[in-house]
Amino acid sequence: MTLPAEKAPAAGPAAGKLVAEHVTVVFGHGRRAHTVLDDVGLTVPEGTTVGLVGESGSGKSTLAKAMVGLVRPRSGRILLDGAEVSGLRGARLTAARRRIQLISQDPNSSLDPRMRIGRALAEAIDPRRADPRAHADQIAAGLEMVALEPDAARRHPHEFSGGQRQRIAIARALVARPEVVVADEITSALDCSVQAEVLNLLARLRAELRLTMLFISHDLAVVRHVSDSVAVMHRGAIVERGDIYAAPSHPYTRRLLASAPSLPPKETR
Numbered sequence: 624m625t626l627p628a629e630k631a632p633a634a635g636p637a638a639g640k641l642v643a644e645h646v647t648v649v650f651g652h653g654r655r656a657h658t659v660l661d662d663v664g665l666t667v668p669e670g671t672t673v674g675l676v677g678e679s680g681s682g683k684s685t686l687a688k689a690m691v692g693l694v695r696p697r698s699g700r701i702l703l704d705g706a707e708v709s710g711l712r713g714a715r716l717t718a719a720r721r722r723i724q725l726i727s728q729d730p731n732s733s734l735d736p737r738m739r740i741g742r743a744l745a746e747a748i749d750p751r752r753a754d755p756r757a758h759a760d761q762i763a764a765g766l767e768m769v770a771l772e773p774d775a776a777r778r779h780p781h782e783f784s785g786g787q788r789q790r791i792a793i794a795r796a797l798v799a800r801p802e803v804v805v806a807d808e809i810t811s812a813l814d815c816s817v818q819a820e821v822l823n824l825l826a827r828l829r830a831e832l833r834l835t836m837l838f839i840s841h842d843l844a845v846v847r848h849v850s851d852s853v854a855v856m857h858r859g860a861i862v863e864r865g866d867i868y869a870a871p872s873h874p875y876t877r878r879l880l881a882s883a884p885s886l887p888p889k890e891t892r
């Protein structure tokens with residue numbers, strides 16, 4: 624999959640697979656205007672995972688949505704391989720969205736309860752021809768990727784556990800083979816034991832599919848487990864990035880680390 628003609632080689636300070644450049648997002652108008660992201664810059668280099676931490680309401684989900692084209696910045700740009708995606712519309716936006724997939728917190732709201740799993744995956748493969756029979760092999764491969772049997776395609780979301788539903792959401796995001804995944808609090812609705820299972824699955828798929836990933840969580844231990852580097856968001860701005868665990872420099876990062884339960888040592892991947 625390639626973007627249309629405006630695709631340009633990444634260069635200069637914006638080099639990176641997925642880049643937010645001076646992104647400002649404002650909700651509401653006039654006296655009710657609320658700046659949720661304020662001049663945010665973030666680079667996710669190809670093949671790496673950047674973690675994004677920050678407290679509730681700091682703007683992480685808004686940045687996730689801006690990164691995948693669901694929220695339009697008031698100013699600034701989102702770049703994929705150096706080409707701007709934030710201003711795209713229509714077919715070009717659809718093409719870019721296939722290359723960057725969002726997996727969000729709650730599979731109950733992201734999976735339509737009335738839709739069979741096969742149909743949901745078929746829609747992700749080809750929204751214009753969402754016929755599961757036309758994509759049976761790809762659907763079976765997608766389900767296998769997340770360790771589910773092919774007959775899961777004939778079932779509805781309520782027939783699965785929370786962890787299985789999140790695995791289905793992962794399959795739906797990955798079945799069209801995106802290059803970049805934005806994972807927004809994907810384990811926060813799950814029990815601890817299931818959290819580890821989903822994180823390990825995502826880590827395996829990331830390596831197998833050579834994904835570039837922005838991994839968002841309020842949980843420092845989880846972010847540390849999966850990320851190559853970490854950025855810290857506070858009140859709509861990135862206040863720190865890099866090895867925040869060894870040498871936190873911003874007061875908010877220090878508070879965040881101090882309030883986290885003891886962090887296990889980072890595992891080597």
Ligand SMILES: Nc1ncnc2c1ncn2[C@@H]1O[C@H](COP(=O)(O)OP(=O)(O)OP(=O)(O)O)[C@@H](O)[C@H]1O
Nearest residue numbers: 650651659677678679680681682683684685686841
């Ligand atoms: N569509 C919207 N319209 C108006 N305000 C919004 C909208 N979406 C988010 N906000 C506001 O933007 C701020 C940041 O929300 P956001 O969901 O991005 O934060 P977050 O860091 O992801 O928090 P959480 O972890 O709780 O989801 C909040 O004050 C929220 O109320």
